Amino acid sequence: MSKKGVLKRLNDVIWNERINTSEFEIEWQGIMDEYELNDNKWFKDMFSIRDKWIPAYFKDCHLLGLMGKTSRCKGENYFYGLMTNTKFHLIEYHDHFETTKEAQRCLQRKNNHDPRYTNPDTKTKLLIEDEVSEAFTRTVFFEIQKEIIASRLTCYSIKVEEYDGINKFNIKDNDKDVKHFGDFEVSFMKSDCTVTCSCLRFKLTGCLCRHCFYVLRMSRVEHFPRKYISRRWTKDVVSRSSNAYKMCQSPKNDANEDFKSMIRDIYYLVDYCVDRLVSDMEKLKLYREKLREMIQDVDEDTRNLQPMTNT
Numbered sequence: 001m002s003k004k005g006v007l008k009r010l011n012d013v014i015w016n017e018r019i020n021t022s023e024f025e026i027e028w029q030g031i032m033d034e035y036e037l038n039d040n041k042w043f044k045d046m047f048s049i050r051d052k053w054i055p056a057y058f059k060d061c062h063l064l065g066l067m068g069k070t071s072r073c074k075g076e077n078y079f080y081g082l083m084t085n086t087k088f089h090l091i092e093y094h095d096h097f098e099t100t101k102e103a104q105r106c107l108q109r110k111n112n113h114d115p116r117y118t119n120p121d122t123k124t125k126l127l128i129e130d131e132v133s134e135a136f137t138r139t140v141f142f143e144i145q146k147e148i149i150a151s152r153l154t155c156y157s158i159k160v161e162e163y164d165g166i167n168k169f170n171i172k173d174n175d176k177d178v179k180h181f182g183d184f185e186v187s188f189m190k191s192d193c194t195v196t197c198s199c200l201r202f203k204l205t206g207c208l209c210r211h212c213f214y215v216l217r218m219s220r221v222e223h224f225p226r227k228y229i230s231r232r233w234t235k236d237v238v239s240r241s242s243n244a245y246k247m248c249q250s251p252k253n254d255a256n257e258d259f260k261s262m263i264r265d266i267y268y269l270v271d272y273c274v275d276r277l278v279s280d281m282e283k284l285k286l287y288r289e290k291l292r293e294m295i296q297d298v299d300e301d302t303r304n305l306q307p308m309t310n311t
Helices: 006-014 021-034 041-048 071-081 090-117 127-135 138-153 201-205 210-218 256-277 281-301
Strands: 155-163 166-173 183-189 194-197
Touching: 006 021, 090 138, 090 256, 127 138, 127 210, 138 155, 138 210, 155 210, 166 210, 183 210, 194 201, 194 210, 256 281
Parallel strands: none
Antiparallel strands: 155 166, 166 183, 183 194
């Protein structure tokens, strides 16, 4: 089956995020007829439960597109594979676990730093692309950038109709990967800049599709609509201030809010310094040494003080 191309044909149909249920069933039947698989029990059983595993049947589920692959499982397996060994004792396992976690935290800090303090290359002169680069993480920006470019190269409007202040665009997508599933309907309401596409990409992944970008450009919308900035994909989704500090330790007095604000400010300042220095190991080491010196001074100054706790 692999040599005949059956698996590739099936994968192209099953994992196509733009296909709907009717088109899936037509394509599936075409493959079964072409390769004479209509009497194959396994394929018949899998088709009978298609509504349990085919992504096209779950388009109403928010962010379902993120669950289409096994990347999360593979990532977890890789993480535990770095630190486990059947010959480890418990203490060895714990040490490896902590080291691996710290390596991940370091990588996350670097990933947070890069989009905050460096700018990716833009491919168009559209203000929308610039705003996307400022709002989203680097990986998500590149995905959206592909859609913005594709909206200029592969999409064109077949027909436009207006009903009650809503413009309906029939969009043709000539992308070779879309094949004949290239007809889409996009609705646009100019009053509040609401745009929806029949491909449901925003609902599946939290990112606008090329068809929506095409309609926005044709409707002379220059700015990226803020309602379509999914917080989970933004640069600041992970707060710079740490949540590790227990606010239960704050003093019970009228200055409580000022105290909390000061704590958040201190965490922000430390995170900011780490973000700025993460690409310069020597300066990062110097900063760490200065913090250690400050810790020693703090220990000396507070040696006889009792910690504050709320009862």
